Amino acid sequence: MEQQELFVKMVLDNWYSTVANTNKLLNSLTDEQLRGDAAPGRNSGIYLLGHLAAVNDRMLPLLGFEDQAYPHYNDIFLASPDKSGKVMPEAGELRTFWNETNAKLEKHFKSLTASEWFQRHTSVSEEDFAKEPHRNRLNVVLGRTTHLSSHLGQMLYLKK
C-alpha cells in the first residue's frame, strides 16, 4: 500500500468508527431521551445532534464537494448556543439530517483518490497552502473526528 493511501485509511477508519459509535448510541436513545440534557443545565441531545450534523453539512463545501443542504440550520446550531430561544427541529428531523449528511460525506470520501485528500480545503488560500501543506482535506476530517468524539462523550450521558 502506498504511503498516502495508508495514511488516508488510518484517518478515515478513525472517522467511520467514531460515526458508527455515534449511530449506535443514537439508535439506542428514544426521541424523549434525545430531548433531555446531557447533564443538568448543559446542552440537550437534540442541540448536540443538530450541531454535529450542521458541522458535517458545512464540511461538504469546505472539502469542495457540494453546497450545504441545510444552511438554514447554521444559525440555530452553529451561530447560537443551546437554549437561545430559537425553535429547534424535531428529533426525527435531526436524525434524518445527520444520516443524510453522513451518507453524502461517505459517498464523496469514497470518490477521492489518496492524492486528492492532500489537496487544500476551500478555506485556505493557495499561497498559505504552499507554506502550510498540512491544511489539506484530510486534516479537516482529522480535526472533525476529535470534535465529534468530544460531543459523543457528552451524549453518552443521555443514556439512562
Added chain:
Amino acid sequence: MEQQELFVKMVLDNWYSTVANTNKLLNSLTDEQLRGDAAPGRNSGIYLLGHLAAVNDRMLPLLGFEDQAYPHYNDIFLASPDKSGKVMPEAGELRTFWNETNAKLEKHFKSLTASEWFQRHTSVSEEDFAKEPHRNRLNVVLGRTTHLSSHLGQMLYLKK
C-alpha cells in the same frame, strides 16, 4: 516537507492540541471540583484523570519507549470502573501522574523519525503488521486522541 513528515505533523498537532485543551481545563479546576462527578451518577473527575493518565502511561511500552512508571494504577483506572470501592490517589498525585507521563511521551515523540512512526507498535506481531501496515505507532496516537477527546468532553462538565 516529505509525505511521512507531513502525516506525523498532522497527527501530533491534533494530539498536542487536545492535551493542551485538557491541561487548560485541569488548570481551571480546583481539586474539589475534580473530585466531583461529571454528571449525576457518572465518573468523577479524578477517576477520569487517573484513567487518561494510565492510558498514556501504558502507551510508553506500547510504543516501545520504556516501561510503565505507574503499573499499580492499572487495576484502579483501567481494570475497574469508577466507584468500585478501590482507594483512589489524591487529586494532586493524579495531576502529577498526568503531567509526568505526558512529558515522557512528548520527549519520546520528539525523538522519533518520521519513518519510525510508521513502524509497528508492540502489540502487533510482525506477520500481522505485514498484512495490516496501518497498525503502526502513529495510529495508536490517532486513536488515543479520539479517546482523550471523548473524556475531555465529559470533564468539561466539571466546570461550574
